[in-house]
Amino acid sequence: MSTPEASRLEALRAEVERRNPAQPEFHQAVREVLESLAPVFAARPEYAEPGLLERIVEPERQILFRVPWQDDRGRVHVNRGFRVEFNSALGPYKGGLRFHPSVNIGVVKFLGFEQIFKNALTGLGIGGGKGGSDFDPHGRSDNEIMRFCQSFMTELSRHIGEHTDVPAGDIGVGGREIGYLFGQYRRITNRWEAGVLTGKGIGWGGSAIRPEATGYGSVLFAAEMLARRGTTLEGLTAVVSGSGNVALHTIEKLQQLGANPLTASDSSGYVVDTKGIDLELLRQVKEVERARISEYAVRRGPSASFVADGRVWDVAGDVAFPSATQNELHEQDAVTLVRNGVKAVSEGANMPSTPEAVRVFQEAGVAFGPGKAANAGGVAVSALEMSQNAARVAWSAERVESELAAIMKRIHDDTYETAARYGTPGDYVTGANITGFERVADAVLAQGLI
Numbered sequence: 001m002s003t004p005e006a007s008r009l010e011a012l013r014a015e016v017e018r019r020n021p022a023q024p025e026f027h028q029a030v031r032e033v034l035e036s037l038a039p040v041f042a043a044r045p046e047y048a049e050p051g052l053l054e055r056i057v058e059p060e061r062q063i064l065f066r067v068p069w070q071d072d073r074g075r076v077h078v079n080r081g082f083r084v085e086f087n088s089a090l091g092p093y094k095g096g097l098r099f100h101p102s103v104n105i106g107v108v109k110f111l112g113f114e115q116i117f118k119n120a121l122t123g124l125g126i127g128g129g130k131g132g133s134d135f136d137p138h139g140r141s142d143n144e145i146m147r148f149c150q151s152f153m154t155e156l157s158r159h160i161g162e163h164t165d166v167p168a169g170d171i172g173v174g175g176r177e178i179g180y181l182f183g184q185y186r187r188i189t190n191r192w193e194a195g196v197l198t199g200k201g202i203g204w205g206g207s208a209i210r211p212e213a214t215g216y217g218s219v220l221f222a223a224e225m226l227a228r229r230g231t232t233l234e235g236l237t238a239v240v241s242g243s244g245n246v247a248l249h250t251i252e253k254l255q256q257l258g259a260n261p262l263t264a265s266d267s268s269g270y271v272v273d274t275k276g277i278d279l280e281l282l283r284q285v286k287e288v289e290r291a292r293i294s295e296y297a298v299r300r301g302p303s304a305s306f307v308a309d310g311r312v313w314d315v316a317g318d319v320a321f322p323s324a325t326q327n328e329l330h331e332q333d334a335v336t337l338v339r340n341g342v343k344a345v346s347e348g349a350n351m352p353s354t355p356e357a358v359r360v361f362q363e364a365g366v367a368f369g370p371g372k373a374a375n376a377g378g379v380a381v382s383a384l385e386m387s388q389n390a391a392r393v394a395w396s397a398e399r400v401e402s403e404l405a406a407i408m409k410r411i412h413d414d415t416y417e418t419a420a421r422y423g424t425p426g427d428y429v430t431g432a433n434i435t436g437f438e439r440v441a442d443a444v445l446a447q448g449l450i
């Protein structure tokens with residue numbers, strides 16, 4: 001780095017690390033965006049205004065709270081709740097809630113920071129936020145989950161609202177949890193305020209295709225990247241990680257488009273199925289029974305095997321969809337995937353590939369769709385859910401799905417064109433970071449020093 005713009009960005013990066021100690025995921029997310037911005041500063045001097053970037057890397061508000069709850073045996077537990085309201089220049093804060101023992105303020109800030117630019121990419125008027133808890137839902141009964149959600153919402157309800165901050169699901173928070181959270185919000189506020197949460201059930205304010213949207217969108221983004229290269233997903237084999245909401249719908253859309261997903265994983269290991277994943281069986285094991293993924297291999301028969309604690313990226317495939325969690329795909333995994341001939345990687349999860357892995361993909365000429373762009377379909381349909389709630393209407397699945405496809409194509413084309421404009425054609429990381437940044441920065445500048 002040698003230009004004045006690059007030196008200034010480097011100084012800001014160092015300052016962010018100094019002021020936010022022990023938050024490695026947040027540092028990583030900020031560094032990744034700042035590294036893309038030097039050419040924008042050279043081309044658009046107004047962005048050099050003192051304090052602009054400094055405000056964008058600082059959340060507008062950070063809320064930390066105690067979440068006490070009782071398990072089925074009457075024992076009291078105390079978890080920590082978080083909501084980071086990062087940037088509302090483009091609309092109400094919008095972003096999911098994550099319940100996982102690894103959640104801390106640094107993880108929530110990384111997710112919230114990513115969310116600002118992702119939401120800007122959708123073009124749908126939503127700001128960025130994120131939240132969650134270090135609560136571990138694994139092995140908890142329905143009643144325990146309900147009591148936890150009620151206690152969490154008792155505090156969170158003071159801070160959210162359809163025009164203020166609109167949470168949704170993420171790891172550990174699906175339709176069941178959104179139901180308990182919405183019920184408690186309604187009870188506390190005595191308001192039918194459907195637009196306060198997204199990911200609700202169909203019949204009480206939810207949108208068709210919202211559960212499917214992130215996984216479907218990630219596959220559609222991959223299809224757009226391949227189309228630019230004159231090819232399609234049809235007949236390709238796919239390696240997918242995770243077995244939650246995003247992974248299951250990634251597998252579903254891949255199968256609809258004629259590709260053959262071979263794998264799925266959870267935190268205990270992965271399964272590889274030489275006949276291709278049996279989605280009905282995987283759903284039964286993971287969604288209905290909430291069992292470990294090894295159970296899939298036990299029931300599927302000889303085509304499937306379970307590899308405990310293995311790297312799913314060792315399985316050869318034409319396309320890869322990291323859909324579990326952050327930093328799950330390392331440099332060596334990327335080297336293995338490239339050696340095995342991977343053509344495209346589309347990130348369903350947030351920041352699943354380490355910076356070193358991303359570099360390997362880019363240097364090898366693999367079409368690489370970063371999460372900010374590739375997994376934006378979920379939040380995009382959340383924004384469509386908010387529109388339906390505001391108008392008190394429910395759109396058909398066909399309508400929502402065709403809007404989703406149009407949005408993913410637009411995100412692809414916008415990021416592709418921005419990258420080309422800044423002299424890095426085919427670099428979707430640069431394209432996504434700059435496109436998102438320009439939209440947020442323009443709004444922040446227009447709204448004065450706040």
Ligand code: NDP
Pocket residue numbers: 100102169170171172173174214242243244245246247265266267268323324325326348349350375376378379
């Ligand atoms: P789910 O909770 O439904 O599924 C998460 C999956 O990832 C599970 O298979 C889980 O395994 C696995 N996993 C989670 N943490 C770890 C870990 N530390 N190590 C290994 N495996 C892990 O979450 P989602 O499918 O909703 O989310 C997956 C990713 O997609 C996340 O990065 C999320 O931020 C991102 N995302 C989600 C959106 C959505 O709409 N839901 C929108 C945009 C992005 P196990 O059951 O063993 O924990």
